[in-house]
Amino acid sequence: MVLSRDNGMPPTAQENLTKSWIELLRRSLLNLFHQPPNVSDLATKWAPTMKQHKNSQQLNPNWAQLQQKLKSHGSRPPKSSELSDSGPSKSVLGKRKERADAEPDDRCPDPLMPANSDFGLTDAIAMDCEMVGVAQGNKSALGRVTLVNKWGNVLYDEFVRPIDRVVDYRTQVSGIRPSDMRKAKDFCTVQKKVAELIKGRVLVGHALHNDLKALLLTHPKKDIRDTSEYLPFQKEGCRKALRHLAAELLGASIQNGEHCPVEDARAAMLLYIRNKKKWEKSVKDQIRFKQKQKKRKPKKKPVDNGALKVD
Numbered sequence: 001m002v003l004s005r006d007n008g009m010p011p012t013a014q015e016n017l018t019k020s021w022i023e024l025l026r027r028s029l030l031n032l033f034h035q036p037p038n039v040s041d042l043a044t045k046w047a048p049t050m051k052q053h054k055n056s057q058q059l060n061p062n063w064a065q066l067q068q069k070l071k072s073h074g075s076r077p078p079k080s081s082e083l084s085d086s087g088p089s090k091s092v093l094g095k096r097k098e099r100a101d102a103e104p105d106d107r108c109p110d111p112l113m114p115a116n117s118d119f120g121l122t123d124a125i126a127m128d129c130e131m132v133g134v135a136q137g138n139k140s141a142l143g144r145v146t147l148v149n150k151w152g153n154v155l156y157d158e159f160v161r162p163i164d165r166v167v168d169y170r171t172q173v174s175g176i177r178p179s180d181m182r183k184a185k186d187f188c189t190v191q192k193k194v195a196e197l198i199k200g201r202v203l204v205g206h207a208l209h210n211d212l213k214a215l216l217l218t219h220p221k222k223d224i225r226d227t228s229e230y231l232p233f234q235k236e237g238c239r240k241a242l243r244h245l246a247a248e249l250l251g252a253s254i255q256n257g258e259h260c261p262v263e264d265a266r267a268a269m270l271l272y273i274r275n276k277k278k279w280e281k282s283v284k285d286q287i288r289f290k291q292k293q294k295k296r297k298p299k300k301k302p303v304d305n306g307a308l309k310v311d
Contacts, residue, residue, distance in 0.1 A: 111250050112266040114152035122150040124202040124225070126269035127194070128261040129211040132176055133168030142214040143169070143176045145190060146261035147197055148269060154262060156197060159184035175258035191215055204272045206242040206264065222287060227271050230279060245271060 125147055132143035141162035147155045159176065161184040169176050195217055204225045205211060212219060228239045233249075240248075243255040246267040254263045272279065 111252050111270065112152065112246075112254075112263055114266075116151050117153070118149070118151050119153045119155065120149065121155065121197070121201075124150045124204055124269070124272065125155065125198055126150075126204040126265040126272070127198065127208070127211055128205060128265040128268065129214055130174040130176060130259060130261050131210075131214060132162065132166045132170055132174060134162055134164035134166055137168040139164075140214065141166070142187065142190070143174055144180075144261055145194060145211075145215070146265050147194065148262065148265045150269060150273060152266045152269060156193060157262065158190055158193075160190045161186050163187055171258065173259055175260065191217065204265075204268050206245075206268050222283065225272050225279060225283075227268050230275070231282075232275070232278070233271070242267060249274070 126149075127145065127147050129142055129146075130144040131140040133139065134141040141164060142160045143162065143166075144157075144159050146157045149155055159180045161181055166181070169178060171177055194215055198217075198219060200223075202223050202225055203219050204227075206227045208219075208224055208226045227233055227242065227245060233240060233245055241255075242264060243253075246252040246254050250267060250270055252263075252267060252270075254260070254267055
């Protein structure tokens with residue numbers, strides 16, 4: 001601001017007036033840059049925006065529940081007894097706990113799972129085979145063979161390439177597919193290996209005559225334990241299917257669709273192991289009875305030569 005010296009004012013008054021204007025200008029600038037904002041004006045200005053932001057945020061359900069309980073009980077936090085009396089918790093964690101309690105794990109362990117990890121040869125071996133159709137499809141041929149030891153561990157499990165051409169894989173029952181034949185072994189190799197494994201051992205299975213026929217093998221009758229032939233497993237002289245025996249006596253579900261020879265062999269072995277004592281006793285009794293019959297000599301009938309007795 002420039003003040004003229006020709007306005008008739010004394011120099012001292014002019015200097016004082018200049019200082020006053022400068023001081024006024026300084027205070028105005030200080031008030032402009034350093035004056036604290038008016039809170040009420042800011043609240044009025046930003047209230048709609050803050051309200052919209054608050055509504056857009058989702059409140060944690062646990063925090064919302066705590067706020068509600070604090071309001072109902074005043075500033076005093078509720079006691080644990082009051083929380084328990086108020087009913088089940090609606091929090092997320094509460095729901096997770098309720099769901100765990102409502103759906104307990106009642107699943108029983110699979111009885112067909114191996115008892116241990118011993119894969120060695122045992123005195124008893126269970127066998128099961130799956131067949132495929134050859135010729136015109138009505139003739140059965142070996143498609144897969146499985147052997148397990150008495151613990152249920154697999155000793156041998158191979159797909160077999162039949163000598164004749166396969167026309168029906170019977171996948172719905174056998175579970176065998178054309179792709180399995182790519183890694184299949186020839187019949188003679190499998191036959192020789194199975195014969196080596198079962199030699200001198202108790203052979204367990206279901207309807208073993210069919211499996212042995214498909215393998216073109218024989219086995220001593222005294223060493224065969226067939227679950228379809230064991231009388232206590234039969235009902236009024238009728239043979240039961242392996243899946244029925246497994247369900248009734250083992251509580252195991254098998255053959256629901258495609259058959260698994262590993263499961264079938266394990267089921268037959270477990271049926272034998274659980275009834276081994278009585279089963280072996282009945283086998284010994286049968287052998288003893290047959291031996292007694294052989295030792296009995298037939299009575300000689302008197303020879304009638306047509307001669308007349310003379311008194």
